[in-house]
Amino acid sequence: MRGSRPSSLVAVARVLSPKDALALSGPDGALLFAVRAATVVELREADDAAAGELREAGVDPAVPTAAEERAYLLLGRLHGA
Numbered sequence: 001m002r003g004s005r006p007s008s009l010v011a012v013a014r015v016l017s018p019k020d021a022l023a024l025s026g027p028d029g030a031l032l033f034a035v036r037a038a039t040v041v042e043l044r045e046a047d048d049a050a051a052g053e054l055r056e057a058g059v060d061p062a063v064p065t066a067a068e069e070r071a072y073l074l075l076g077r078l079h080g081a
Contacts, residue, residue, distance in 0.1 A: 021035040051061040 006039045017035075021032045024031050054064070
């Protein structure tokens with residue numbers, strides 16, 4: 001059961017690449033799951049920090065997010081053309 005894994009598994013997972021975690025994971029994929037969880041936590045922390053910096057500069061974080069989404073849509077259109 002994943003909920004019963006020790007927290008040290010997440011600490012180990014932070015230093016492994018997803019490819020290495022997949023190679024080392026047992027049949028339940030616990031190590032790969034821990035790597036993914038650690039990655040999500042790091043991304044959310046970075047996103048929160050960036051949003052805080054934007055707010056301090058007087059920029060609404062939704063504005064660059066919307067511009068990024070538009071850019072990806074345009075890139076998708078160009079790639080499909």
